[in-house]
Amino acid sequence: MYEGEVAAGERYRVGYALQPKKVETFIQPSLLHHAKQHAIDLVQIDPSTPLHQQVPFHCIIHKLHTQHWNKHLKEFSSQHPNTIIIDPPELINRLHNRVSMLDAVTHLQISLQNATVSVPLQVVVDQPESFHFDKIEELGLVFPMIAKPLAADGTSDSHQLCLVLNREGLNSFTVPTVLQEFVNHGGVVFKIYVAGQHVICVKRKSLNDITEEKLRTLKGALPFSQVSNMSVGDKDGCCGVFENAEMPPQSLVEELARGLREALGLNLFNVDLIRDGQDRGRYLVIDINYFPGYAKLPSYEPFITNFLLDLLRTKIA
Numbered sequence: 673m674y675e676g677e678v679a680a681g682e683r684y685r686v687g688y689a690l691q692p693k694k695v696e697t698f699i700q701p702s703l704l705h706h707a708k709q710h711a712i713d714l715v716q717i718d719p720s721t722p723l724h725q726q727v728p729f730h731c732i733i734h735k736l737h738t739q740h741w742n743k744h745l746k747e748f749s750s751q752h753p754n755t756i757i758i759d760p761p762e763l764i765n766r767l768h769n770r771v772s773m774l775d776a777v778t779h780l781q782i783s784l785q786n787a788t789v790s791v792p793l794q795v796v797v798d799q800p801e802s803f804h805f806d807k808i809e810e811l812g813l814v815f816p817m818i819a820k821p822l823a824a825d826g827t828s829d830s831h832q833l834c835l836v837l838n839r840e841g842l843n844s845f846t847v848p849t850v851l852q853e854f855v856n857h858g859g860v861v862f863k864i865y866v867a868g869q870h871v872i873c874v875k876r877k878s879l880n881d882i883t884e885e886k887l888r889t890l891k892g893a894l895p896f897s898q899v900s901n902m903s904v905g906d907k908d909g910c911c912g913v914f915e916n917a918e919m920p921p922q923s924l925v926e927e928l929a930r931g932l933r934e935a936l937g938l939n940l941f942n943v944d945l946i947r948d949g950q951d952r953g954r955y956l957v958i959d960i961n962y963f964p965g966y967a968k969l970p971s972y973e974p975f976i977t978n979f980l981l982d983l984l985r986t987k988i989a
């Protein structure tokens with residue numbers, strides 16, 4: 673029997689390497705319990721101790737951003753090729769940049785049931801002095817726009833966004849930043865959570881539409897962060913709009929999840945999708961996050977456990 677193999681009646685050991693805050697939210701007793709009942713022991717990894725001293729692992733899941741961890745994991749993986757690494761750090765890196773993350777969508781060209789999936793128009797501003805307003809005008813970008821730090825690396829700074837309402841607002845963000853077309857979408861964002869072949873789409877509160885009238889009265893830039901973490905009760909939109917918002921077609925959700933999983937080579941991520949308020953067949957991906965907050969999903973325990981079981985049974989058969 674080779675290292676990593678499991679005989680009938682044996683158990684799987686899945687190591688997790690996560691920041692303390694993520695351990696607190698993701699590794700709930702209910703998840704540990706559900707996994708245990710399905711022959712999976714979730715074991716905390718100490719990233720400061722050599723991995724080979726913490727073996728055996730059938731699989732390792734992780735979300736740590738340091739180069740040191742990535743190197744550590746790579747070395748371990750080359751010496752223990754039977755341990756499944758979810759997911760390879762070099763592939764996760766693609767989601768740490770707001771341009772490369774959306775590139776994967778651009779190449780997909782999804783069109784289903786009279787609907788299309790694309791990405792908002794965007795431009796990178798990397799040097800304040802090299803930034804010319806003409807450049808964004810040439811691209812067809814108009815106000816309002818949304819400025820997002822180019823890096824999406826899990827730091828709180830990377831979630832500091834701002835609405836840019838007119839030319840004045842172009843001085844309000846730090847570079848490098850992505851300036852993105854703001855698309856009115858009825859204040860609802862669809863979050864598609866992917867764990868391998870398992871996919872769930874939920875709706876969350878989003879930024880409200882910016883009407884022509886608001887655009888006439890508001891000026892400069894409005895900073896904001898972590899909108900979709902607000903509870904539904906916090907929304908200032910009108911009653912019932914959120915509850916009544918129609919979900920995207922299931923076939924579109926599944927096709928997008930499958931396509932992105934293949935294009936990115938990743939198993940654990942979520943996709944923020946909005947529907948253009950002016951064109952109900954136009955969907956746009958605005959964000960992709962690695963190892964998102966699965967615990968916010970109803971029944972996340974079987975969702976994650978089933979994903980791990982599929983993986984372990986297929987790869988260790």
Ligand SMILES: Nc1ncnc2c1ncn2[C@@H]1O[C@H](COP(=O)(O)OP(=O)(O)OP(=O)(O)O)[C@@H](O)[C@H]1O
Nearest residue numbers: 792831852853854855861878879899900958959961
């Ligand atoms: N192009 C856009 N048009 C309209 N609204 C947008 C656009 N991009 C982002 N938003 C709004 O801003 C919110 C935050 O944007 P985004 O998801 O890119 O940031 P984030 O900090 O990466 O979020 P997360 O916490 O999901 O990682 C979205 O949930 C949505 O409400």
Ligand SMILES: O=P(O)(O)O[C@H]1[C@H](O)[C@@H](O)[C@H](OP(=O)(O)O)[C@@H](OP(=O)(O)O)[C@H]1O
Nearest residue numbers: 697824825826827900942961963964965966
């Ligand atoms: O801070 P970074 O590393 O970027 O990761 C966040 C993601 O960007 C968010 O999308 C997660 O929230 P959602 O699961 O609501 O998307 C959010 O979920 P969490 O706060 O519940 O862990 C994080 O995973």
Ligand SMILES: [Mg+2]
Nearest residue numbers: 900944959960
């Ligand atoms: Mg988002």
Ligand SMILES: [Mg+2]
Nearest residue numbers: 824959960961
């Ligand atoms: Mg994000």
